[in-house]
Structure formats: structure tokens, C-alpha cells
Amino acid sequence: MTSIFEHRIRHIAVTGATGYIGERLCTLALAKGWRVTALSRKAPANVGISHIPFDLTDDTKELPMGVDAVVHLAADTTGETISATVELQAALRLMRQLGNVSRKPFVFVSSQSALNPVSAYGTSKATVEREVLQFGGIVIRPGLVYGGRTRKGAYAGLVARVSRLRLLPRFVPDCGVQLIHRDELCKGILTIVDHGISGPQMFCLAGQVTSFSAFLRDIARIRLNRSPLSVPVPTAMLASGLRAIAVLRPKHRASASSFSALLNSLPMDSRDSLEKLGLILRPVEDGLRPSGSGRRRRLASEAKVLLRYAGGYGPGPALVRRYIRVIERFAGGHPLRLGPHWGLFPSAICMLELRGFRAGFKISEALEPRLTLALRLAELTPRGAIAYLLLRRRPFPLAATHLIGIGILEMLVQAAKIVTRLGLGTAGLLGRPTNGRK
Amino acid sequence: MAENSSIAVIGGGPCGMTAARVLAEAGLPVTMLDGGQSLPPGLDVPSFDELRRRDVRQWNHVLGSQFQALGAPKGTTPKARVPHFVDMFSRYEAEVSPRTKDFVLRGSLAIGGLTNAWGAGVACFNDADLAAFPVRYSMLAESYLRVASHIGVCGVSDDALGDFFGKDIPLHAPPELDPGAKTLLTRYRNRPLSAHARGIRIGIARSAVVTRPHRGRDGCVLCNLCLFGCAKRSIYNASFDLDEIQAYPNFTFIPGVHILKLERNNQQWQIHARKVGSGQRFQLTARHVFLACGTIGTGRIILHSLGLANRPVPFMSTPIVSFALWQPERLGSPMRAQGFGLSQLSFVVDGLRGTNEYAFGNIFSTSGLLTSDIIEEMPLSRGAGRRLAKLLLPSMLVGNCFFPGQFSDHRLLVDEDGGVEVRGGVHSDLKHCTVQVRRRLSGVFARYGTLMLPRSFRLWDSGSDLHYVGTARHSREPASHETFPDGSVAGLRDVFVVDGAALGILPSKAHTLTLMANADRIARAFVDRMRRGTSV
Numbered sequence: 001m002t003s004i005f006e007h008r009i010r011h012i013a014v015t016g017a018t019g020y021i022g023e024r025l026c027t028l029a030l031a032k033g034w035r036v037t038a039l040s041r042k043a044p045a046n047v048g049i050s051h052i053p054f055d056l057t058d059d060t061k062e063l064p065m066g067v068d069a070v071v072h073l074a075a076d077t078t079g080e081t082i083s084a085t086v087e088l089q090a091a092l093r094l095m096r097q098l099g100n101v102s103r104k105p106f107v108f109v110s111s112q113s114a115l116n117p118v119s120a121y122g123t124s125k126a127t128v129e130r131e132v133l134q135f136g137g138i139v140i141r142p143g144l145v146y147g148g149r150t151r152k153g154a155y156a157g158l159v160a161r162v163s164r165l166r167l168l169p170r171f172v173p174d175c176g177v178q179l180i181h182r183d184e185l186c187k188g189i190l191t192i193v194d195h196g197i198s199g200p201q202m203f204c205l206a207g208q209v210t211s212f213s214a215f216l217r218d219i220a221r222i223r224l225n226r227s228p229l230s231v232p233v234p235t236a237m238l239a240s241g242l243r244a245i246a247v248l249r250p251k252h253r254a255s256a257s258s259f260s261a262l263l264n265s266l267p268m269d270s271r272d273s274l275e276k277l278g279l280i281l282r283p284v285e286d287g288l289r290p291s292g293s294g295r296r297r298r299l300a301s302e303a304k305v306l307l308r309y310a311g312g313y314g315p316g317p318a319l320v321r322r323y324i325r326v327i328e329r330f331a332g333g334h335p336l337r338l339g340p341h342w343g344l345f346p347s348a349i350c351m352l353e354l355r356g357f358r359a360g361f362k363i364s365e366a367l368e369p370r371l372t373l374a375l376r377l378a379e380l381t382p383r384g385a386i387a388y389l390l391l392r393r394r395p396f397p398l399a400a401t402h403l404i405g406i407g408i409l410e411m412l413v414q415a416a417k418i419v420t421r422l423g424l425g426t427a428g429l430l431g432r433p434t435n436g437r438k
Numbered sequence: 439m440a441e442n443s444s445i446a447v448i449g450g451g452p453c454g455m456t457a458a459r460v461l462a463e464a465g466l467p468v469t470m471l472d473g474g475q476s477l478p479p480g481l482d483v484p485s486f487d488e489l490r491r492r493d494v495r496q497w498n499h500v501l502g503s504q505f506q507a508l509g510a511p512k513g514t515t516p517k518a519r520v521p522h523f524v525d526m527f528s529r530y531e532a533e534v535s536p537r538t539k540d541f542v543l544r545g546s547l548a549i550g551g552l553t554n555a556w557g558a559g560v561a562c563f564n565d566a567d568l569a570a571f572p573v574r575y576s577m578l579a580e581s582y583l584r585v586a587s588h589i590g591v592c593g594v595s596d597d598a599l600g601d602f603f604g605k606d607i608p609l610h611a612p613p614e615l616d617p618g619a620k621t622l623l624t625r626y627r628n629r630p631l632s633a634h635a636r637g638i639r640i641g642i643a644r645s646a647v648v649t650r651p652h653r654g655r656d657g658c659v660l661c662n663l664c665l666f667g668c669a670k671r672s673i674y675n676a677s678f679d680l681d682e683i684q685a686y687p688n689f690t691f692i693p694g695v696h697i698l699k700l701e702r703n704n705q706q707w708q709i710h711a712r713k714v715g716s717g718q719r720f721q722l723t724a725r726h727v728f729l730a731c732g733t734i735g736t737g738r739i740i741l742h743s744l745g746l747a748n749r750p751v752p753f754m755s756t757p758i759v760s761f762a763l764w765q766p767e768r769l770g771s772p773m774r775a776q777g778f779g780l781s782q783l784s785f786v787v788d789g790l791r792g793t794n795e796y797a798f799g800n801i802f803s804t805s806g807l808l809t810s811d812i813i814e815e816m817p818l819s820r821g822a823g824r825r826l827a828k829l830l831l832p833s834m835l836v837g838n839c840f841f842p843g844q845f846s847d848h849r850l851l852v853d854e855d856g857g858v859e860v861r862g863g864v865h866s867d868l869k870h871c872t873v874q875v876r877r878r879l880s881g882v883f884a885r886y887g888t889l890m891l892p893r894s895f896r897l898w899d900s901g902s903d904l905h906y907v908g909t910a911r912h913s914r915e916p917a918s919h920e921t922f923p924d925g926s927v928a929g930l931r932d933v934f935v936v937d938g939a940a941l942g943i944l945p946s947k948a949h950t951l952t953l954m955a956n957a958d959r960i961a962r963a964f965v966d967r968m969r970r971g972t973s974v
Contacts, residue, residue, distance in 0.1 A: 329505060355819045389490065389809065390773055393772045400770075406825050410818050
């Protein structure tokens with residue numbers, strides 16, 4: 001592997017630059033300050049990219065001079081079957097034009113379905129893979145690529161399909177998919193190019209095998225903000241459905257067949273590849289959000305826990321949004337690192353407070369102003385008026401008992417904090433790292 | 439503006455409006471220059487109770503649409519955290535950019551000045567209060583009567599504090615008392631000797647609030663929205679006077695200006711001003727100038743105009759403490775729908791430091807407050823605090839207590855460019871005195887079934903009271919920045935001070951009415967001299 005200090009990548013050529021993966025790759029490469037030349041039929045939307053009209057069947061076009069790497073994403077999506085031969089010829093032409101692939105990476109983005117090709121799509125990919133590796137290039141096998149807001153690509157088609165369904169299928173037996181967020185795939189590609197990694201090498205980039213039905217549910221819930229019901233559907237129906245689409249709707253044939261190829265794929269082991277490229281995949285819940293990030297989601301969980309604790313009632317969505325707005329406005333929008341289990345028992349937040357005895361958790365300092373905020377925001381709703389104001393007379397004996405009860409409970413909480421502090425302190429003494437929440 | 443006899447009144451607060459009215463009524467050509475910020479009239483909701491129970495947008499009213507109230511510094515009064523007051527104070531801060539040390543400086547560039555955010559406490563100073571001042575009660579008596587009749591004052595004249603507040607002014611009936619306040623007062627009236635033995639007297643508060651229709655304003659309806667600005671106009675706000683005075687053809691109002699200094703030019707004053715916000719400079723000319731921009735503002739203009747840079751000028755304020763009270767017998771009482779947010783009762787603590795100095799305080803209902811304010815003060819985890827506060831709050835009362843100006847020791851400095859610096863200080867006796875007062879008050883209140891909550895007695899930062907006076911005090915032999923009893927500045931001919939800067943004494947009693955009466959007195963004397971043709 002050659003180091004990045006030897007290779008200053010400045011100019012990459014991307015085929016299929018206007019596709020689902022290609023457009024994002026170009027954006028990210030431009031952001032790194034690289035020069036990008038797009039080889040595609042249509043001109044790319046990004047400003048600042050040179051364009052060479054290019055088609056897989058075209059043998060007239062040349063790569064521009066001074067290209068440092070080629071990323072080959074272009075594949076058949078039309079509906080006409082471009083034969084495996086044509087695809088192969090296109091790849092070979094590009095490789096020859098690039099020249100010395102030991103210094104200049106040629107990255108072919110293949111598919112998981114090439115692992116055990118059962119469809120024309122998979123077979124074609126597998127053939128090209130072999131040639132690329134023989135030539136000394138690099139092959140990437142991504143799993144199911146998802147994420148972003150776009151109309152292109154198999155993922156977009158899936159989202160569109162799910163949005164039209166009233167009921168979601170729950171496949172029996174379930175199909176497995178291995179997901180990778182589009183940004184992560186692009187990051188992987190750019191890392192390969194940046195580091196001038198020389199081939200022949202194969203990278204399998206995808207997450208662990210997860211349930212396809214669960215993925216569909218997540219799309220509905222997170223991406224589309226719906227919660228449709230699921231009905232069990234035999235997997236065989238899906239397969240025949242896809243075959244039907246391939247026959248009846250020529251336009252969608254490629255998607256349908258690539259899809260069914262993916263579903264029939266064998267699982268691939270991606271651990272080594274991910275590690276080599278330093279990729280840590282984000283959780284699907286984060287990746288499905290249009291922003292791709294889980295920051296807002298984490299702020300929302302934080303809001304729900306703190307508001308529930310401070311106000312004593314479950315906050316509605318408007319109240320949660322308000323909390324988020326204030327944190328974004330006054331505290332940079334950074335979520336606290338509260339674990340998910342606080343949501344089960346929000347009352348336990350009292351253990352983290354700096355009131356009374358300090359239990360010694362690191363998170364307490366950052367928590368204080370947010371609790372003050374939650375206390376205030378939770379008060380200022382009609383529901384909050386009920387929670388914070390005594391609106392009906394309470395008979396004195398009852399009120400007095402309640403008062404004493406609150407006092408006793410609070411003493412127990414403070415005692416528990418003392419015990420916790422001793423426990424944490426002892427752990428420190430024994431040389432174990434204290435269990436301070438960061 | 440006519441050159442030879444025109445009068446510029448700088449500042450449209452209670453004193454400026456009082457003086458301007460007198461001058462305009464007399465037919466003199468008057469121009470008022472003011473910061474001119476307009477504030478929203480108050481919330482358009484029926485009551486605080488309705489707001490809390492039904493309004494889904496209540497957060498917007500209480501915190502501001504941009505949550506600006508959350509950015510307000512901690513340790514300010516609940517009123518100062520209301521969004522449009524946060525805006526008012528931050529606008530002042532932005533325009534004046536004061537440097538402060540150990541002092542909380544707040545001001546207002548809004549029409550009506552600090553009466554936009556005041557507690558509306560009023561009282562007459564008697565001769566004992568005025569002893570060290572070259573103005574006697576007899577000189578102010580008529581003015582007190584006129585001003586009080588104009589602004590409308592509620593209270594009673596025949597209780598333990600009747601003499602203290604002054605008996606010679608007309609009074610509206612006070613708003614209905616909170617049950618807790620009523621309990622405390624009744625207990626006191628049944629056994630007053632317990633309190634008197636410790637030098638404490640309790641009575642009904644006297645406030646510049648009308649409880650029946652008065653000069654186009656509605657009487658108080660107990661909507662409990664006092665802290666947000668009184669939309670019914672029951673609480674006096676000097677901005678109400680503007681419409682009345684603008685009816686005079688000889689009166690001109692110029693809002694949106696901030697005065698930098700005065701420069702003598704032949705027989706005229708060149709007023710150097712700049713537009714608030716844009717900073718664009720301009721000038722005006724006047725023969726006489728009445729300064730009413732508040733102690734800091736007036737002091738600044740005088741010092742800068744005299745070229746007295748970096749010379750510290752002493753001034754006073756009333757150190758303030760607050761505390762919480764609880765009446766155990768009322769535990770379980772619900773929060774009332776109706777209420778009055780300003781002072782319910784007042785009390786006087788005589789004999790501070792063994793002299794005739796006294797502390798003066800007020801008792802407030804908790805019904806217009808936000809529970810989270812109290813919860814934050816409690817040394818309990820917030821969950822428990824919320825449950826506790828919910829239970830206790832309706833049977834609680836909140837109190838404050840002011841100490842006389844002698845316990846403060848502040849300095850105002852103006853630099854070469856007219857920038858303001860304020861250094862706060864307290865007398866060494868203050869700490870000890872507050873402890874004494876706390877003991878006396880908690881002892882007396884306890885005898886009336888009202889317990890002072892431990893650790894709730896708290897001294898606020900200097901300047902939090904907003905009762906600053908004395909940067910240009912009246913004196914028979916004034917220094918160049920100070921004033922003669924007729925209001926004229928010793929070192930600036932034809933310039934008069936009619937606001938708190940002129941007050942050289944500061945008992946803990948509410949002083950706004952006295953300032954307005956003084957402004958009335960000075961303006962009337964000026965008008966008399968004008969009429970008689972004697973030079974000023």
C-alpha cells in the first residue's frame with residue numbers, strides 16, 4: 001500500500017457519474033478539492049465537473065490526460081440488455097487508457113450479487129470483476145446501498161414502493177440484506193483512491209446481515225414517518241413478483257433483476273475490508289434519515305427523557321421539538337451521551353443531579369442546565385399547568401402526608417447517591433476505571 | 439424649534455413626562471427627546487390562569503419566540519425575564535454599552551422609562567425622610583397631591599402604615615388581597631404588639647394602580663398578568679402621558695434618540711445626539727434643557743458636558759433582599775385563578791443600626807409566578823422539588839426588603855468619549871444588618887403563623903433594585919455637577935435635573951412618587967420664573 005504523501009490525487013474520472021452513487025461520489029470528491037471528470041451520457045448537475053459524454057458501447061472516447069484514478073460505476077440500467085461482453089470491453093478499454101494501474105487505481109464498483117451469480121446481472125458483474133483483478137485493478141462489492149434523498153437507484157425505488165404500500169410484507173422465511181450507507185461507500189472509494197491502494201484487491205463493503213422485512217419497516221418508520229402494519233408474505237411471492245416486473249416492465253427490469261440478485265446473494269464477510277479502509281458503519285436508524293445523521297434523533301430521545309423526568313408527564317412532539325430548538329440555538333445542538341436505558345426509567349435521572357449530595361457522575365455538569373431548561377419548558381404547556389400547579393384543594397391531612405412522603409423519598413434518593421458515590425470511589429481505589437458516564 | 443425660549447426635555451420616563459406636562463400646559467415650547475422604543479402593551483389573554491391552563495403558545499409569551507428570555511442572566515427578578523423586558527434591557531445595554539464592576543446596571547430606552555418594568559410602589563417622604571435634603575415636605579406637598587391624582591394610587595390611609603406612606607393623597611381602594619396576605623394581615627391586626635415590640639409594622643401596600651376607571655384607564659381586574667405588562671393600563675406607565683401631552687401644539691416628541699452631551703453655544707445649548715440603532719449623529723438647539731434620563735443617564739450627560747472625565751461621582755441604591763414565606767395552616771389550598779402580581783402588603787423594620795433608619799419591604803402572592811423559579815431554588819432533586827413546590831406554592835408568599843441608600847456605596851465614571859463605568863459597593867454594615875433584619879422578620883412572621891423558609895433569605899447583587907439616585911444631587915452649595923434646590927445644575931447654566939439624579943437621600947421607602955413630585959415642583963417653579971420674566 002502506498003502512502004498518501006506520495007500520491008497527491010488531484011484528478012479522478014468517474015463513469016456513471018450521474019447515477020445514485022456517482023452523484024454523491026462526485027460531490028464528496030469535489031469537497032476534498034479534487035478535480036473530477038464525469039464520463040456519463042448526461043451532464044452532471046454538480047458545478048465544477050468536466051463532462052465527457054460517454055456510453056458503455058462507445059469506443060471513441062478517451063480518458064482525459066493526467067487522470068490519477070478511475071472509478072467505474074457505469075452499468076446497464078436501460079432495459080436493453082447490454083451483453084456481458086460489451087460491459088467487459090468497456091471496462092478493459094478504460095483500464096488500458098488509464099495505463100499503469102499499480103500507480104493509478106482503477107476501482108470497479110461491482111455488487112454483492114457477483115458473489116454467487118444467478119442472474120445475468122450478477123454474471124456480468126462477476127465477469128468484469130475477474131478481468132479487473134487480472135489487470136491489477138480494485139473491485140468493490142457493496143451490499144445494498146441506501147441513504148440520501150434521491151429518485152435514482154434501487155434504494156429510491158424501494159422507498160417509492162414502500163410509500164405506496166398500505167401494508168408492508170413480512171417475508172417468511174425472511175430474506176437477509178447487508179446494508180451500506182451511500183456516504184460510507186463513497187468514503188471507502190475515496191479512501192482507496194486517496195491512499196493510492198494498488199490492486200489486485202477485492203473489498204466487500206456492507207454491514208452485517210439484517211432482516212429485509214425489518215429494513216422495509218425502518219424505511220416506513222424513519223424515512224417516511226409512517227407505521228403501517230405488516231402481513232406475512234411467503235418469500236416465493238417476492239421472487240415471482242420481481243420476475244414478473246422484469247418481464248412486464250422493461251423499464252424496471254434492471255432494477256428488478258439486480259434486486260432479486262441481491263436478495264439471493266450469499267452473505268459476504270466484510271469485516272476485514274471495512275477495517276482496512278477504516279470504515280465504521282453508522283446504525284441504520286441514523287442512515288435512513290435524510291440528513292444521514294442521528295444527532296436529532298439523539299436529541300429527541302434526550303428531550304423525552306429529561307422532559308418526562310422534570311415535568312412528570314410524557315412530552316408531546318411539539319414540546320420535544322421546542323427543547324431541540326433551544327439546544328440547537330444555545331448549546332450547539334450537541335446531544336448528551338445518555339444511554340438508551342434512561343428512557344425506561346426517567347425518574348432515575350435524579351441520581352445524576354447535582355442537587356443535594358453529588359454522586360460523582362461526569363455527565364452531571366453538562367446535564368444541569370439542560371434539566372433547568374426541561375423543567376421550564378415542561379411547565380409552559382396546558383398539561384404542564386396541571387403538573388406544576390395545585391388546581392384543586394387537597395385536604396390538609398392528605399397534603400401533609402404527601403409532603404412527608406416526598407421528604408422521605410428524597411432522603412432515600414440522597415442516600416442512594418451517597419452509596420453510589422462510595423461504590424464509584426471504591427472502584428477507583430481498586431484500580432478499575434470509575435463508571436462515570438461520559 | 440424656536441431658538442430663544444425653547445425647552446428640551448431629555449427622557450420620557452415618569453419625571454420627564456411630569457415636567458413636560460407642566461411646561462406644555464403653560465404654553466412653553468417643549469421638545470421631548472427619548473430613546474423611543476415602543477413596547478407591546480401586554481399580553482392579549484384574559485388572565486394568567488387562562489394562559490397557563492389553555493394557551494398552547496404560552497411558552498412564546500413567557501420565553502419569547504426566539505426563547506430570548508432563556509438567555510437573560512440568572513438572578514434577575516422574574517419580571518426582568520419576560521421577553522419584551524429582556525429586549526428592552528438588552529437594547530439599553532447595546533446602546534449605552536456600560537462597563538460595570540460589582541454592579542447590575544439596567545436601564546430603559548423605552549417610552550415611559552423604567553415605569554415599563556416597575557413594581558409601582560409609591561410613598562410620600564416626610565420631613566424625617568427629607569432631613570438631610572434641601573427640600574422640605576411643604577415644598578412638595580402640592581406636587582404630591584397633583585401627581586398622585588394624575589397617576590392614580592391605591593391603598594389605605596388608616597392602617598399602621600398610613601402615616602408612613604402619607605395621608606394627604608387621594609386613594610383608590612386596594613385590589614383584593616391574596617388569602618395568604620389576608621391571613622397575615624388579620625393576624626397582625628389582632629395582635630400588633632408582637633410586631634411592634636420588634637419595631638415592625640405591617641400594612642396594606644400602596645401602589646400606582648387604579649382599581650376603578652381613571653382618566654381613560656381601566657381598573658385592575660386581578661388578571662395576574664402584572665409581570666408581563668399591564669394591558670388594562672391599571673398600573674401607571676409614564677408612556678400613557680405621551681398622548682395627553684402631544685395634544686398640545688407647542689409640544690414636539692422626537693423618539694429614537696440617545697443624547698451624548700450638551701455644548702454651550704452663545705446663549706443656547708447644542709444638544710449632541712445620535713439615533714438609536716443606526717448611530718447617525720445630529721444636533722438640536724435649545725435654550726433650556728431638562729434632564730430626565732435616569733440617574734446614570736443624566737449623570738453621564740452632565741459629567742461629559744462638563745468635561746469631568748474619569749472622576750468618580752458617588753451615588754446610591756437600595757440594597758435588596760428576597761425571601762420566601764410559608765403558612766402551614768393553608769397547606770393544601772389550591773392556586774387561585776385571580777390575583778394581583780404587585781405588592782399585597784408592605785412592612786417597615788425600624789431602628790436599623792440603632793438609629794431612625796428603617797428597612798422597607800413588600801409581600802407578594804405566588805399565584806403569578808412560575809413554579810420552576812421556586813423549584814430551581816430548592817435543594818432537592820427536581821422531580822421531588824416539583825412535587826413539593828406544587829403542594830407548597832399556593833400556601834406560600836414571597837417577600838422583598840429594601841435597605842436605605844446609606845448601605846450602598848457606588849461610583850459613576852464617565853470617560854473622555856462619554857462612555858459609562860459603574861462600580862458597585864456596599865457599606866460594611868450591610869451584611870450584619872441583613873442578618874438582624876432576617877431574624878426580626880422571621881420571628882415576627884412566625885408569630886403570625888407564617889414561616890420564613892430556611893435559606894430563602896438572599897441578598898441580591900448591587901444595582902438589581904434599579905433604585906439608583908444621586909449623581910447630581912440637590913444641595914445648597916452644589917459642586918459643579920450637582921444641582922441647586924431649584925434643579926439647576928451648578929456648572930451648566932439653564933440645565934435642570936428633574937429625575938433621580940437630583941435625589942440626595944434614599945430611604946428604603948418607594949421613591950418614584952417623590953421624584954415625580956420633585957419634577958413637578960421644579961417645573962412649576964421654572965414656569966413661574968418664566969412668567970415673571972426673571973432670568974433663571
